[in-house]
Amino acid sequence: MKRETTEIRQEQIKRAVLDIIFKDGLDQLSTRNLAKRVGITEGAIFRHFKSKRDIMLGIMQDVKSDLIGELRHIALGAEGSEKRLFTFLCRHVKYLLENKGITILLFSEAAHMNDKELKDNLHEILSEQKSLISKIIKDGMAEGLWNKKLDGDDIATIYMGIPITLNIELILNPDKFNINNFCKRMFILMQRMLSK
Template sequence: MSLKQPTETRQAALVAAALALAAERSPATVTTAELAQAVGITQGAVFRHFENKEAIWLAVIDHAHHTLLNRLQTAASAHATPLPALHAVFMAHVDFVVEHPGVPRLIFQELQQPHDTPLKARVRRLMHDYRLLLTRLLQQAQDQQALQPGTDLQAAAVLFIGSVQGLVMQSLLSGQVGAMRVQAPVVYQLLQQALAAPRHTHSPQETP
């Protein structure tokens, strides 16, 4: 076994602990002492695995990036046509947030900072990769004449992501993150009605 394995295991455990604590309250209030206690190590041992607390949150964003994009790509690839794939991506994102509410808490908190930060750079990279996935699916839909004529694909991607973010914000404000799963299908139906060509405005769960 590699000597790195214990460090990688501890790092993964600290990331999981950070996500769990951020799901309950502001990430800014999470301390390394609490993380150490959650993992079962000393506070000093935390810094043998991460240089500082910012490095832990960077690892959290990297983990979220990898996990979320994999889920979205898997959801999309399960459908042969782009509109059902977009619906699957939307719901996969909602499910991810319901399971990991600490991620949007961390992102929203960081975006309030007036200056640029390494965390903001990681969030931008995540959003860039997300938009690439959406734009590819939207381009496929446009090529198949499944979108309204003249649809701006970049604006459509913004509307898609903004719809999810709106659901996330409302769920965090209400403290009922799970309610997103109930509201999401209705929101997506409105989104599809705005984007889809008339003959493609069937239920998003139908696969042509």
């Protein structure tokens, strides 16, 4: 009967959620399995989170503060647009690789769309990413770097597909998919799309 503080348990539980999702699949994400993975009983889970839904909200909150926080910092930074776009993309990819269950969790929430708060959170996360990308692109156009006639939103749409596709490949093709320099390779294609 090892005891830990709620703070520690909460982190362990959120970690376990992502771990289960990526390694065992979404259907294995029950409070039973979650408890087993953390090494406590099911009841203890509810000592640290008032509901399963609350765990999900907590994870989304982490994404907002960790990932979005960093991405915002990059996008609004002082570097040139080209550098910012590259750093942004690489940071984004890195985060997804370090938190492999995140994408599935987010999109499963989109698919189970009966919870307004969860859906709003996801919407906020994605639209913020998109608008940060749009910002970088607009800056790059103003700098005279990229073609001004392009629609920034369309570019952002294409951009958003990259991390999602990455995650799907990671699930379906964990061995075969070439992850080396992934962000660099994608960046080059984005650059070509944007060029004058």
